[in-house]
Amino acid sequence: MRAIQFARFGGPEVLEAVELPDPVVGPGQVPVEVEAAGVNFSDVRQIAGHNSPPGGLPFVPGTEVIGRDALGRRVMGFTANGYASKAVLDAGDLVVVPGSLGAGEALALLAQGLTALHLLRSSARMRPGESVVVHAGAGGVGSLAVQLARVLGAGRVIATASTEDKRSLARSLGADAAVDGAATGYAERVIEANRGRPVDVVLDAVGGEVFEAALTVLGMFGRLVTYGSAAGRTASPVDPARLVAGNQGVCGFWLKALLAARGLCGAGIGELVDLAVAGRIRPVVGGVYPLGEARRALADLAGRRTVGKVVLKV
Template identity: 35%
Template sequence: MRAVQITAPGEPEVLQLSQVPDPVPGPGELLIDVVAAGLNRADVQQRRGHYPPPAGASEIPGLEVSGRIAGFGPGVTRPFSVGDKVVALLAGGGYAEKVVVPAGHVLRVPDGVDLVTAAGLPEVAATIYSNLYMTAGLRREETLLVHGATGGIGTFAIQLAKALGSTVATTAGGPEKVATARGFLGADIAIDYQAEDFPEALREATGGRGADVILDVVGAKYLGKNLDALNTHGRLVVIGLQGGARGELDLGKLLSKRAAVIGTTLRARPDEEKTAIMDAVREVVWPLITDGSIRPLVARSFPLQDVAEAHRYFETGQHVGKILLTM
C-alpha cells in the first residue's frame, strides 16, 4: 500500500510517499480501507521530531481516518460488517491506504455526512468531548473560553458547547476571523487577541466573572493570562503547546480562585479509555451532527501525494476548519 513516511525531522519536504506492507489486523482489531485522513497539529509536531508516537504505534503519521471496513482480526465482538462506512481514532498510521485499529475506536459515519468529510471528525470530537465534559465537567450554565476560533479544534468546540447550552467565548486573530467566529460559528463573545487584552475583554463581557472553563492549545505563552481570565472554581484545560511548554504560574492567584489547571493528551491513553470516549461521542456528539447542530467544516482537501503542500497550507494558519488528505 501507499503510505507517508517521515524521512527525518524537519520541514514538509521530509514527508515522502512510499510503498509499505499492508497492515494485518490483530486480536480485536479492524482493517479499514482508508478514504481520507484528517491533518492535525500533532502530525506537524511529529514531523518536526517533537511528538513521537506511543510505544507500539505506527510511525506513519495520522490520528484519524474515514473509510470502509475491509477485514477483521480474531475476537472482534462489535457489530460491524465488511463494507461499513466508518471513522476511526488512531494512535498513528492514518496517512496510508489501509489501517488497523481496535474495534472500540471505530464508529459508523454519522447520518448526513459524506465519507470524505467524516475523516475530520473522530480526533476533534474525541478531544473536545473528553476534555470539556468528561474531564472539566463543563455545564450548561457555565462560560467556556476557546482559543483559536477558526482551527479544527475551535470550530468544533464552539459549536458543541453552544449546542449543549453553554455561553461560548473565543479568541481569534484579526477582524475577519472574529466575524467568522461570531457570525458563522455562533460564538457569544469573540475577542481579537491582536487588538485586545483577552482576559480584560472577557471580564468586561461577562460582568467580571470570566470563564468557568478554558480550552487552551497555546500553553506557556497564555498561562498567566488564562489564570487572569478564569472565574472562581474555574478549570484551565491545556491540550496544546503552540506557545511553549514552560511558563510561570501565580500559585497564590490559583489558590484564591480555587481553580484547577489540567493537562491532557489523547493519543497515548489506554485503549479502554479511548473506547469509553468514542462510546460517549457516539451517544452525545453524533446526534448533534445528524440534526445539524454541529456542521463539520472542511477548509481544503489534498491528494495523499500532495501531503507536503497540505502541511505548508496548515502552517499558514489561514484555514477555517479541517484539512484532509484523500486517498
C-alpha cells in the same frame, strides 16, 4: 499500496510519496480501504522529530482514517499509519459512519470532537449558564468546542482567534463574541466581551503568555483547562496562592490517556455522531488535499492558514 512517508526528520518537505506492501492485519484488527485520512498538529510534531515514531524510520504518519471495511461498511477510527490507501483498525473501536456525514466532517469528530467534548464536560465540568472562553475558536477543536458549549447550555461563549475572518467564523458557529487572542490586552478584551465580568471556564491550547493572561480573567470558582502549548510552555508554575484566593482550578486534558482507559466507543464518539447527523453541531472542514499533496496540507496547517479539520483525500 500508495503511502506518504518520511525517512528523516524535518518540515513537510521530508514527506515522500511511495509504494509499500499492504499493512499486516493483526489479531482483533480489520483492513480498511481508506477514503480519507485526518491531518493533525501531532503529525507536524512527529515529522519534526518531537515524537519518536514507533519502530523508527522510515515511517508513515497519520492517526485517523475513514474508509470501507471488508463488509462494505463505511467506518472510521484511529490507526498507526494513516497517510496511505490502506490501513488497519481495531475491530472493537470501529465507528460506523452514516452516509449523511462527509469524510472530513466525520474525521473532525474523532480527535478534535472528543477533545472538545471532554474539555467541557469531564475537565471543566461546565454547568448551564456559565461563561466559556474558547481559545483558537476557528480551529479543529475550538470550532467544535464553541458549538458544544452552546449545546451543553453555556450562558455566554467567547472565542479568540488571530484574524477577523476566523473570528467571524467563530461567531457564525454560535460564539456570542470573538476577540483577538494575543496575550497583550487579552484580559481587557475578554472581560469586555463578557460584559465586564470575569469568566467561569477557559479552554487553552496556546500556553505561554496567553495561559498566564487567561488566569487573570477567571472568576470565583473559575476553571482553566490546558490541552496544548502552541505558543510554548508556560515560563513559570501556577502560584497556588492565586488559586486559593479565587477558589480557582487549573487542570489538563490528554485524549490519548482517555482512549487508553475507555476506548474510542466508550469515550463518547456515538454522541458526537448523533449530534452532527441531527445538525446540532457542524464540523468545519477547512481543507481537503489529495494524498499526494500531503506536504502542502502539513505546511498550511503548521502555518496557521487553515480552519477546522484538514484531511487528505485518498
